[in-house]
Amino acid sequence: MSRVHDMGGRFGDGPVVPEREDEIFHEDWHARALALTLASGTLGQWNLDVSRHARERLAPMDYSAFSYYEKWMGGLATLLVDTGVVTREELTGKSEPQQSPLAERCLKPENVAAVLAKGGPVDRPSNIAPAFATGDIVRVKPHAENETVSGGHTRLPSYAAGAKGRILRLHGSHVLPDSNAHGGGESPEPLYAVVFEASALWAHAEHPRDEVVLDMWQSYLLPVSDV
Amino acid sequence: MPHDHSHSDDPHSLLPSDPALRVKALESLLTRKGLVDPAALDEIIDTYENKIGPRNGARVVARAWSDPAFRTALLKDATAVVAELGYYGRQGEHMVAVENTDIQHNMVVCTLCSCYPWPLLGIPPGWYKSDAYRARVVREPRKVLADFGVTLPSETSVRVWDSTAEMRYLVIPQRPSGTDGWDEEALMNLVSRDSMIGTALAGTP
Numbered sequence: 001m002s003r004v005h006d007m008g009g010r011f012g013d014g015p016v017v018p019e020r021e022d023e024i025f026h027e028d029w030h031a032r033a034l035a036l037t038l039a040s041g042t043l044g045q046w047n048l049d050v051s052r053h054a055r056e057r058l059a060p061m062d063y064s065a066f067s068y069y070e071k072w073m074g075g076l077a078t079l080l081v082d083t084g085v086v087t088r089e090e091l092t093g094k095s096e097p098q099q100s101p102l103a104e105r106c107l108k109p110e111n112v113a114a115v116l117a118k119g120g121p122v123d124r125p126s127n128i129a130p131a132f133a134t135g136d137i138v139r140v141k142p143h144a145e146n147e148t149v150s151g152g153h154t155r156l157p158s159y160a161a162g163a164k165g166r167i168l169r170l171h172g173s174h175v176l177p178d179s180n181a182h183g184g185g186e187s188p189e190p191l192y193a194v195v196f197e198a199s200a201l202w203a204h205a206e207h208p209r210d211e212v213v214l215d216m217w218q219s220y221l222l223p224v225s226d227v
Numbered sequence: 228m229p230h231d232h233s234h235s236d237d238p239h240s241l242l243p244s245d246p247a248l249r250v251k252a253l254e255s256l257l258t259r260k261g262l263v264d265p266a267a268l269d270e271i272i273d274t275y276e277n278k279i280g281p282r283n284g285a286r287v288v289a290r291a292w293s294d295p296a297f298r299t300a301l302l303k304d305a306t307a308v309v310a311e312l313g314y315y316g317r318q319g320e321h322m323v324a325v326e327n328t329d330i331q332h333n334m335v336v337c338t339l340c341s342c343y344p345w346p347l348l349g350i351p352p353g354w355y356k357s358d359a360y361r362a363r364v365v366r367e368p369r370k371v372l373a374d375f376g377v378t379l380p381s382e383t384s385v386r387v388w389d390s391t392a393e394m395r396y397l398v399i400p401q402r403p404s405g406t407d408g409w410d411e412e413a414l415m416n417l418v419s420r421d422s423m424i425g426t427a428l429a430g431t432p
Contacts, residue, residue, distance in 0.1 A: 007358060008339070008362065009365055013359040013362045015374045017353075017354055018426070021419060025272075029246060031276070033246075033250045034271070034350070035272050038271055039263050039267055040262070052339075056340075068341070070249070073249055077238035078238050080238070085260075088241055090256055097256055099261050103262060106262055106263060106264055106267075107263070109266040109267045109269070113274065117315065117316045118317075119315065119316045119319065120320060122320065123320075174321075175393075177392075191392055193323075193394070201365070206367045211384065212365050213386060213388045213389065215389075215392035215394050
């Protein structure tokens with residue numbers, strides 16, 4: 001079944017509490033955690049999908065108990081150990097930190113603006129042709145799970161599994177996270193915005209004309225021939 | 228030895244349990260290994276505290292309100308249009324602008340994590356990253372709007388965009404009446420961050 005991060009549609013959460021626009025970081029360590037994560041990412045030892053999966057793999061009780069940036073720290077610790085950038089002994093302080101062979105890649109302050117401005121686009125040419133056109137009716141595959149890796153990363157939320165929707169637009173071809181998070185290569189394929197009537201997702205839709213749009217890779221979708 | 232609070236032997240359990248100390252320990256370790264320069268962290272923080280934030284998005288919205296050709300181009304290819312204004316970058320590589328009308332109101336969420344158009348809006352607010360928002364807005368957007376003091380007419384449909392891929396969505400709120408002839412700077416003051424996520428309407432003159 002799904003992982004703990006896949007919470008769209010869950011019941012029982014309390015009110016959403018608005019915040020002032022000038023509250024950017026509530027604590028100094030939040031800012032530090034964000035910056036540390038971004039700077040570590042520039043070492044080039046993992047991609048975006050690997051790093052998302054590292055946060056999602058936190059134990060459900062940890063994920064639920066952690067505040068937002070604690071999740072980021074939890075994910076970062078996993079990434080650093082998994083890639084061998086740091087050792088468990090260095091994390092505990094039991095062994096003296098060793099200078100890393102990756103130190104030459106260390107992000108310098110004068111390069112920060114350029115790195116942030118450069119971004120990391122994920123649109124790619126693909127040899128997989130679009131199977132759907134705008135307006136086509138599609139059905140989401142029945143299991144919101146990674147098809148290749150059991151318990152692996154996917155960007156298909158549980159609440160959309162099996163639902164019938166309509167192609168709203170083609171975004172082009174994008175890197176497939178289900179593959180890229182597990183060393184399977186970028187495997188780009190067509191990506192669509194798919195619109196779902198609220199009543200296709202929920203037994204008790206809040207309003208009959210409301211809709212939810214999700215971005216879905218082609219391999220998440222099945223053709224619907226009976227319409 | 229795992230700390231008391233942890234429910235696993237994941238690597239984070241090897242670090243101090245207090246989150247501020249945990250971050251400090253990681254930063255210190257990575258700095259000593261030559262992998263992180265604390266001055267670069269300062270620079271990243273300064274960027275998102277002082278340089279990149281929702282005023283960027285407000286400028287885009289104000290221009291879309293006052294320049295029909297810009298609005299058309301923005302709705303067609305937001306990535307190219309905002310890049311021309313210098314608002315391209317991390318977490319904003321693939322942009323789509325969606326426009327509120329009398330019959331449709333748009334809201335943006337990332338139910339799986341916290342995807343958000345950083346170059347236009349900066350760092351997402353705490354509520355956007357909260358379980359409550361992520362869990363509820365796809366099922367009950369109108370009750371979430373009520374938490375923000377917003378009530379929509381029943382004839383207006385709500386379309387919630389769940390950012391499941393690397394597409395980043397910017398909501399263009401409706402231009403308030405009584406603003407004819409206003410210049411871009413004046414219009415920008417009516418465009419709040421929340422109105423560009425869809426949890427607020429634009430301000431009124």
